Amino acid sequence: MSVKKFVTGCFYDEAVLFPAVKKTRRAGYKIHDVFTPFPIHGLDKAMGLRDTSLHTAGFIYGITGTATAVGFITWALTIDWKLNFGGKPFFALPAWIPITFELTVLFAAVGMVLTFCYLCQLAPFVKKDHFNPRSTDDTFVMALECTDKTNEAEAMSFLQSIGATNVQVQYKETGWWLGRYDKDTKRFEKKAEVEAAH
Amino acid sequence: MSIKEKFVVSKRYNTISIALMLLGIVAIAGLYFTTHGGKGTPEEKAVADARFWASLLQNSVYFLLVVNASMFFICATTLAWGGWQMAFRRVPEAISAVVPVIGVIALAILLAIAFGSNHTIFHWTDAKHVEHDKILNFKKGFLNKNFFAVMTVLTVVGWSLLGWKMRKLSRSLDDKPLATIAERKKYIWNNTVWAALYIVVFALTVMSSIPWLWLMSIDAHWYSTMYSWYTFASTFVAGMSLIALFVVYLKNKGYLEYTNQEHVHDIGKFMFAFSVFWTYLWFSQFMLIWYANIPEETTYFKSRAYGPYSGVFWFMFIINFIAPLLILMRRGSKRNYTILTFMAVLIIFGHWMDIYQMVFPGPMTDPKSEETHVPMMLWDMAIALGFVGLIMYVTGKALSKAPLLAKNHPFVKESVIHHT
Numbered sequence: 001m002s003v004k005k006f007v008t009g010c011f012y013d014e015a016v017l018f019p020a021v022k023k024t025r026r027a028g029y030k031i032h033d034v035f036t037p038f039p040i041h042g043l044d045k046a047m048g049l050r051d052t053s054l055h056t057a058g059f060i061y062g063i064t065g066t067a068t069a070v071g072f073i074t075w076a077l078t079i080d081w082k083l084n085f086g087g088k089p090f091f092a093l094p095a096w097i098p099i100t101f102e103l104t105v106l107f108a109a110v111g112m113v114l115t116f117c118y119l120c121q122l123a124p125f126v127k128k129d130h131f132n133p134r135s136t137d138d139t140f141v142m143a144l145e146c147t148d149k150t151n152e153a154e155a156m157s158f159l160q161s162i163g164a165t166n167v168q169v170q171y172k173e174t175g176w177w178l179g180r181y182d183k184d185t186k187r188f189e190k191k192a193e194v195e196a197a198h
Numbered sequence: 199m200s201i202k203e204k205f206v207v208s209k210r211y212n213t214i215s216i217a218l219m220l221l222g223i224v225a226i227a228g229l230y231f232t233t234h235g236g237k238g239t240p241e242e243k244a245v246a247d248a249r250f251w252a253s254l255l256q257n258s259v260y261f262l263l264v265v266n267a268s269m270f271f272i273c274a275t276t277l278a279w280g281g282w283q284m285a286f287r288r289v290p291e292a293i294s295a296v297v298p299v300i301g302v303i304a305l306a307i308l309l310a311i312a313f314g315s316n317h318t319i320f321h322w323t324d325a326k327h328v329e330h331d332k333i334l335n336f337k338k339g340f341l342n343k344n345f346f347a348v349m350t351v352l353t354v355v356g357w358s359l360l361g362w363k364m365r366k367l368s369r370s371l372d373d374k375p376l377a378t379i380a381e382r383k384k385y386i387w388n389n390t391v392w393a394a395l396y397i398v399v400f401a402l403t404v405m406s407s408i409p410w411l412w413l414m415s416i417d418a419h420w421y422s423t424m425y426s427w428y429t430f431a432s433t434f435v436a437g438m439s440l441i442a443l444f445v446v447y448l449k450n451k452g453y454l455e456y457t458n459q460e461h462v463h464d465i466g467k468f469m470f471a472f473s474v475f476w477t478y479l480w481f482s483q484f485m486l487i488w489y490a491n492i493p494e495e496t497t498y499f500k501s502r503a504y505g506p507y508s509g510v511f512w513f514m515f516i517i518n519f520i521a522p523l524l525i526l527m528r529r530g531s532k533r534n535y536t537i538l539t540f541m542a543v544l545i546i547f548g549h550w551m552d553i554y555q556m557v558f559p560g561p562m563t564d565p566k567s568e569e570t571h572v573p574m575m576l577w578d579m580a581i582a583l584g585f586v587g588l589i590m591y592v593t594g595k596a597l598s599k600a601p602l603l604a605k606n607h608p609f610v611k612e613s614v615i616h617h618t
Contacts, residue, residue, distance in 0.1 A: 041617045051529070059527070086491065094485045 003173045005146040006032060007155040008131045009164025010139045014040060017140050020162040021046045024144070027158060032145040035135035054119070058112045065107025069100040129172055143170075201455045205448065205597040215590035222584010229253060229577045241565055248318035248561035251311050253578045255319065256557040258304035259412050260436075260550055261585040262297065263404065263429065267437025269294035269361045270400055271468075273393035276364075279386070281612030282464060285457040287604060289444045291368060292596035293437075294361045296589050301354035308412060312346050319561045322418045333419050341415055349411055353403045360396040367392060371606040382608040404430050413553070416560035420498045422487075428479040429556075435472035435518075436549040439542035441465060444593065446535045446542075453602055456614050459533045463618050466532030469545060473522035476549075480515070501559040501570040510572065514551035517544050550582055 011017040017034070021043070024031055031047060077083065078090045085092065117123060135141040142164065144155055152169055159167045233246040268290035275283050283290075317324035321334065322341040328334045334341065367389055376382045409429035414421065422428075442465045448454045449462075484503070487495045502511045521544060531537040554575070563570045604610065 055529070088491075094481075094488050097481060097485065 003171055004032075005150075005152075006131065006170050006172055007144045007146060007150075007152060007159060008166075008168050008170055009142050009159035010132060010134070010166045011142065011164060012139060014140075016163040017142075018043070018046055020142065020164065023162050024142070024158075029150075029155060029158070030145045030147075032143040035131060035141040035143070037136055037138060037140075040140075052119075054112060054115060057115050058108045061111030062104045062108035064111075065104040066100055068107070069103035070096065073099065131170060131172065132166070201603070202453050203601045203603070205453055205594070205602055207594045207598050208451075211590070211594055215587045215594065218583050218587025219591065220584075220587075222581050222587060225577055225580030225584060226254070229581070232577075244316050244318050245561065245564065247316050249573050251307070251314075251316070252319055252557050252561045253573075253581055254307045255311060255412075256553055257578065257581050257585050258300060258307050260433065260553040261582075261589065262300045262304045263433035264436045264440055264546070264549075265293050265296040265300060265589060266357055266361075266400075266404070267434045268441060269297065269357065269364065269396065270404075270434065271437065271441065272364060273396040273400070276389050276393035277397060279390070279609075281609035282461065282616045284604060284607055284609045284613035285461055285616070286441075286445050286448075286454055287368070287607075288597065288600060288602050289448065289454075290441050291365050291600075292593045293440060293444065293589070295365065295596035296592045297361050298354075298358040299588065299592050300585070301358055305350055305354050308350050309347060312343050318565075319416055320418070322415060337418070341411075341418060346411055346415075349403075349407065353399075353408055356399045356403070357396075360392065360399060363392055364389075364396065368604055368607070369600050371604060372601055375606040376608065386608060404433070413556055416557060417498055420495065422483055422495075422498070424479055424483045428476070428483060429553075431472060431476040431479050432518075432549045432552050435469060435476055436546045438465060438468040438472060439545040440589075442469060442538055442542045443546075444597075446539050448597075448602070449535065456603060460616050460618050461613070462535070462538065463529070463533045464616075466526060466538055466541075469538075469541065470522055470526040470532065473519060473526070473545065477515075477519040477523075480519075501563070502555055505559070506570050506572050507555050507559055510551055510555045514548050514555065517548040518552060521548075554578065 011020060017040075021031065021034065025048060034043060034047060036043070073096045074091065077092070082090050084090075085095075088095070130136070131143050132139060132141045142159070144150075144159070146152065146155065146169075156167045156169070229250055233250040236243070236246060238246070271283075272287065272290050272294065311319050312323055314323075317327065321331075322328060322337065323343055328338060339345075367385075371385070376385055404426065406426050409426040410421075413429065414425045442462070445454065445457060445462060445465065449457060484499065487499060501507055522541060525531055525537065526541055531541075558573065559570050562573060
């Protein structure tokens with residue numbers, strides 16, 4: 001992943017943050033993300049984010065679990081090793097439902113946790129870089145992504161005008177940790193700044 | 199924003215509800231004449247008579263429990279100090295106003311069956327038979343006419359009175375807003391206490407004893423401790439579907455301006471979640487009996503899951519579990535009025551079928567050959583439509599009496615800004 005340039009600003013009040021998000025989108029700036037210490041209802045809609053696909057993934061993991069359980073038990077108890085349990089039929093579906101249910105839940109739960117970690121780029125020993133550490137405490141941090149054409153000074157004064165404080169320019173490497181630095185496509189040309197930032 | 203404060207019952211609505219009620223009355227009369235006056239042995243006549251009363255029993259008890267679920271929904275959310283339902287709370291309130299009406303009908307039918315001379319439905323009412331029957335003799339303390347009558351009367355009166363009190367508390371705010379915080383706190387506390395009382399009565403009736411008396415005692419030799427919970431789950435999910443139907447209807451007519459997709463989504467969640475909960479109880483009851491395979495327990499499922507009722511049994515399992523699970527799982531379908539309406543109708547019908555297969559196999563068993571058969575179901579469906587008309591009529595009247603928004607309730611703002 002490439003190192004990118006961002007303009008960040010801090011907010012302390014939802015009542016300021018929501019109109020600010022709206023104005024930023026209308027002005028045409030690209031919001032990289034808004035970091036908040038707790039989930040804020042409606043912020044995803046205000047930012048124009050699409051619904052997550054995590055549910056769909058969960059459903060697929062779930063039916064994988066169902067199929068695994070039913071398939072394996074059926075194979076084991078009707079083909080591979082038939083056992084007579086109290087005169088019940090070999091294909092004793094009601095007795096398998098609890099196990100099928102458990103495997104469905106297990107597959108869905110573990111699969112969704114791993115997918116969630118992947119989507120959020122979280123893993124053991126991976127350090128995440130904060131734009132502002134207070135975004136885990138009491139501050140909402142909005143980060144605008146810059147391109148070659150972005151005028152930093154303009155973006156900074158724009159953020160200030162919509163109520164942001166502590167406005168800064170920051171260089172950050174976003175995204176997954178498997179990036180290869182030598183093949184990076186640089187999104188902007190000031191290489192010296194990037195090198196200085198690292 | 200101007201809002202339409204009160205529901206005005208349209209002519210078409212009234213015509214439909216009255217037509218449905220007439221259809222129900224015609225069906226009851228038709229069923230009476232087809233089951234009575236035929237030739238046959240006294241045993242056959244008794245089964246034919248029982249078929250008539252079983253239909254009335256099934257329909258009146260089912261719809262009574264369904265409309266009563268509305269008051270349970272109000273009291274449970276009140277007890278949890280929930281605010282999200284305030285935007286449409288007048289709808290379940292209006293539905294619960296049907297409880298006294300169907301309650302009286304069900305009471306009359308139940309007492310007529312228990313004290314009547316035909317013992318086909320409730321074997322345990324036959325004193326001579328009970329003397330020789332070891333199991334029924336043992337259950338005499340619980341299954342006897344006097345206890346049955348007292349419990350039934352107390353139950354119907356308890357639900358009606360406490361429901362009336364909850365509705366009165368809600369309407370008392372319409373004309374006089376609560377000025378101070380202390381007054382509001384007192385009001386909420388007052389509501390909580392009455393709701394808690396209702397929940398206690400509800401727990402002692404629907405959730406434990408009443409389905410045992412009204413429905414399970416049809417198969418008097420058999421018992422299941424889960425039966426009441428199962429009946430509760432069945433009627434509660436149908437009750438939530440009924441609320442959904444009325445909310446969507448009012449939304450389409452331009453009422454309930456402050457109720458939006460967020461609220462409808464949450465009602466949909468209730469329908470989805472309690473469909474799964476119902477299946478959990480359905481399966482727990484079935485699987486334990488299937489696994490243990492004790493004849494005195496499996497007799498219940500013999501005629502249902504594997505006998506003549508297997509079609510009804512598995513069909514209602516599909517529309518009560520598989521359909522809600524797959525269709526209501528998506529977020530979008532719970533927010534879509536068309537899909538939600540379709541599912542609500544399907545669920546109400548599905549649980550009507552559920553109660554059908556709980557009631558009918560018992561009285562429809564031939565005493566000599568022990569063979570069971572499924573009666574012509576169209577009669578029962580027509581009678582069910584009569585009850586639907588009655589619910590529409592009384593609910594519509596109750597809705598038109600009070601404003602649709604309890605605007606002075608302290609939690610209204612919470613509901614208006616509700617967001618899932």
